[in-house]
Amino acid sequence: MPQNGRSADQDLALIPGGRLAKEAAANWLALRAEGGKRLGIWIAPLGSRSSYRTFAEQQHFWNLFQAGKGNSAARPGTSNHGWGNAVDLADPPSMRRVIDRLGAPYGWHWGEAPVPTTSRSRGSSTTMTTIRATRTRRRSPSKTTTSREEGRWPESRH
Numbered sequence: 321m322p323q324n325g326r327s328a329d330q331d332l333a334l335i336p337g338g339r340l341a342k343e344a345a346a347n348w349l350a351l352r353a354e355g356g357k358r359l360g361i362w363i364a365p366l367g368s369r370s371s372y373r374t375f376a377e378q379q380h381f382w383n384l385f386q387a388g389k390g391n392s393a394a395r396p397g398t399s400n401h402g403w404g405n406a407v408d409l410a411d412p413p414s415m416r417r418v419i420d421r422l423g424a425p426y427g428w429h430w431g432e433a434p435v436p437t438t439s440r441s442r443g444s445s446t447t448m449t450t451i452r453a454t455r456t457r458r459r460s461p462s463k464t465t466t467s468r469e470e471g472r473w474p475e476s477r478h
């Protein structure tokens with residue numbers, strides 16, 4: 321049973337700019353090719369930690385979020401990035417068109433994380449987009465976690 325943020329290398333595959341779970345990567349590459357060909361838009365992750373993310377990398381973003389220095393981040397062990405099936409897009413305004421128009425048959429759909437209105441990171445150089453594409457997947461039954469820390473907002477999965 322794979323653990324969140326602890327995928328073996330053999331269960332991951334390269335995409336331009338990052339890694340994803342094997343099946344998600346195959347579908348991403350196919351969607352990327354179709355988007356490039358039909359819309360002239362080549363979808364890509366924002367940075368090297370914007371697709372698959374290790375537990376330690378998620379811990380880093382979680383710590384920033386908890387300190388009020390980063391955007392909404394999922395508790396380590398619960399992020400879709402840790403399953404290798406989420407991508408934060410490099411250029412959401414254009415790349416979202418590929419997800420919206422062509423993504424469904426590949427299992428990719430648009431999702432947007434809630435943005436805390438009190439976020440102090442707006443305008444700073446560390447601000448990352450909170451707009452992202454999430455790959456749908458069949459979920460095995462799992463514990464529902466509630467987070468006091470994230471209180472007023474639905475718990476992030478990113």
Ligand SMILES: [Zn+2]
Binds near residue numbers: 401406407408452478
């Ligand atoms: Zn994300």
